[in-house]
Structures are given as C-alpha cells and as structure tokens.
Amino acid sequence: MSGKLREAEMHPSATVMPLPSRLAANAADTHAIARNPGMALDLGFVESMRSVNRSALERRVGTLTKRRSIKADNQAAWLLRSISLMDLTTLNSNDTDERVRRLCAKAVNPLRRDLVEALGLGETVIRPAAVCVYHPFVATAVEAVRGTGIHVAAVSTAFPHGLAPLATRIAEIEASVADGADEIDVVIPRGLVFGARWQELYDEIKAFRAACGEAHLKVILGTGDLATLRNVTLASMVAMMAGADFIKTSTGKESVNATLPVGLAMVRAIRAYHEQTGYLIGFKPAGGISTAKVSLDWLVLMKEELGRPWLEPELFRFGASSLLTDIERQLEHHISGRYSANHRHAMA
Ligand SMILES: O=C[C@H](O)COP(=O)(O)O
Numbered sequence: 001m002s003g004k005l006r007e008a009e010m011h012p013s014a015t016v017m018p019l020p021s022r023l024a025a026n027a028a029d030t031h032a033i034a035r036n037p038g039m040a041l042d043l044g045f046v047e048s049m050r051s052v053n054r055s056a057l058e059r060r061v062g063t064l065t066k067r068r069s070i071k072a073d074n075q076a077a078w079l080l081r082s083i084s085l086m087d088l089t090t091l092n093s094n095d096t097d098e099r100v101r102r103l104c105a106k107a108v109n110p111l112r113r114d115l116v117e118a119l120g121l122g123e124t125v126i127r128p129a130a131v132c133v134y135h136p137f138v139a140t141a142v143e144a145v146r147g148t149g150i151h152v153a154a155v156s157t158a159f160p161h162g163l164a165p166l167a168t169r170i171a172e173i174e175a176s177v178a179d180g181a182d183e184i185d186v187v188i189p190r191g192l193v194f195g196a197r198w199q200e201l202y203d204e205i206k207a208f209r210a211a212c213g214e215a216h217l218k219v220i221l222g223t224g225d226l227a228t229l230r231n232v233t234l235a236s237m238v239a240m241m242a243g244a245d246f247i248k249t250s251t252g253k254e255s256v257n258a259t260l261p262v263g264l265a266m267v268r269a270i271r272a273y274h275e276q277t278g279y280l281i282g283f284k285p286a287g288g289i290s291t292a293k294v295s296l297d298w299l300v301l302m303k304e305e306l307g308r309p310w311l312e313p314e315l316f317r318f319g320a321s322s323l324l325t326d327i328e329r330q331l332e333h334h335i336s337g338r339y340s341a342n343h344r345h346a347m348a
Helices: 043-048 054-066 072-084 097-108 113-118 135-145 166-178 190-194 198-212 229-241 260-277 292-305 323-336
Strands: 086-089 130-134 151-156 183-187 216-220 246-248 282-284 318-320
Touching (some): 054 260, 086 323, 097 135, 113 323, 130 135, 166 183, 190 229, 198 229, 246 260, 260 282, 260 292, 292 318, 292 323
Parallel strands (some): 086 130, 086 318, 151 183, 183 216, 216 246, 246 282
C-alpha cells in the first residue's frame, strides 16, 4: 500500500464547516480562541441537565464506532491528526528531569525520519499540542520545547485526588504558571460532587481559573470516581460555568478512565453550554487511551457530535502516555504492511 498522503487527507480541516462565531480564524495558534469567561452559577440550568439516559448514550456510541466513518485509506491522515491533538504525558512517581527531556524530544520529533519521508509529509510538521508533566518538571519541559509551539501543561491542585487545602492547591497553580506552564490541568475533589456541593465546587474552580491567569484551565472530573453519568454531566456544567477552558475525564489513576459513553455525556454538556452562552469549551479524554483504533473512535465521536472545530487542538486533546507508540506502529504498518517490534519506538 502506498504510504503517500494526499494533501486533503493531511489537512482534514481543509473541508471544515463554517467556524462558530467564538472560534478565531487563526488555527496556527492553538490558544487562538475566545476564552470562556464563565457565568454566574445557575443551578436551574445545571439541574435541567439532570436526566441522562445511559443506555441511549451506549447505543449511540455503538452506532458511531461501528459506522467506520474513517475509511481505511484515510486512516493514516487521521492518525497524524491524533498526534497533533495529543497532550503527550508522563505522570509517574519515578519521573526525572532526564525522562521529561526524552518525552519532550519525542514531542518535538514524534515520528522517525523514515516514516516522515515515506508518508510524503515534506515540510509539514506534525507534533503533539502539549506535553503534560508534574510541577517539578515544568521548567525542564519549557526549556526543552522552547520555540516549537508545543504547550507545557502541568497537573495541579494535589493531582490526582485534589485533597490538599485550597490555599495549597492554588499556590501549586501559581508556581507552575511562574515556571512557564501555559496550561494547567486541575482535579476536583470528588466529594463535592457526591454531596451536591455545587457552590463550593464552582467557587474552587473559579479560584483556580483566577490563579491560572493567561494559562488555559483544564478541569479533570475524575469521572471513574463519580458513580453516575448524571454526576458527570452536572460536574461538567458547573466546571464550565466557573470558567473551564477544557473539561477532562480522568487523571489516568482511577480504576476506570476515559470511556466513550462518559465522553458522550460530557460533549453533550459542552453542546448545551455552547447553546446557552455561545462559548466553545474544549474536551480532553485522558487515561487508558493507548491504541490508534481507540483514538479514531474518539475522533468520530467528536466529529459527529460537535463537528469539525472539535478536531482542532484548541478544542480537543487526548491525554495519553503510550498512544503515540501505537500510532507510530500503525503508520509503519500503513507504509510497509509490517509491524515493527515495540523496542524500535523510543517511548515504548
Ligand atoms: O492526563 C493524562 C493521563 O494521566 C494519561 O493516562 P495514560 O497513562 O493512561 O495514558
């Protein structure tokens, strides 16, 4: 099979629908979007989202993923898109500066030279949107990706549980911003959701947003801990009202991470918020997304439910530590018809 990609395939956004009013036209800057300022907490609106039908969401996900909207011939182009939508992540207890430098080097050159050439990419640069690290490694990452356009995201607010005093969590955000992180992934204390303590949750997230300043705020709900899709939907809505730029499923540390039905509940909350306010909120599924095929399922879901603007890094990211390795293997297979051993891939 030829590995060369047609121009239109390399740039799926070339055929996008007209951009909604709040999306800036300059897609070269992945922060070029009108930021969600948030709104007053409207519990009536939050509660209007309360009925969530799990089996209907599961049926919809089944239909979407079986319809194979991405044809085999186009899959390589969409896998390249998955790379550009990735927050390449390392969040391990044994992380070191050296490991973070290696991750960043991989982000700067995510594909081997021979793959780039075989795919006919020419001067087209394909890179993850961001690297995502713990606070102590922010400065190292900033230095390592300087000048590349790759964002540096820090997980913050006592990741992954969110159970430190509020002042400590806010100070953590401020420290990561001071070190150069321009995206901050915060976690919510799940107990605020179980107790329906929406005002407290709203106030905390609003304080996180203020501490972020210009840095973009991604709010991790820890959906695997939240027990019901109703909780997921209501927490999504409160996070957006409090000024989240993105809502994100999971930390990668819960026993259940990003699932498509949960993702669907969240993107429908995003749609409702957009209809109410005109603002576009990003979505980041994270945790356990490790295969190229699953990444394509997510892209189909986003395209079908929210449309093309949510296939751009301004509005969609995968949080993933090992997805890139599988995408590289699948691209190699696309080119050569063979799979190579994992050890040939630097991040394996
Ligand atoms: O936010 C990103 C996640 O922690 C990554 O999870 P993962 O290691 O399962 O890909």
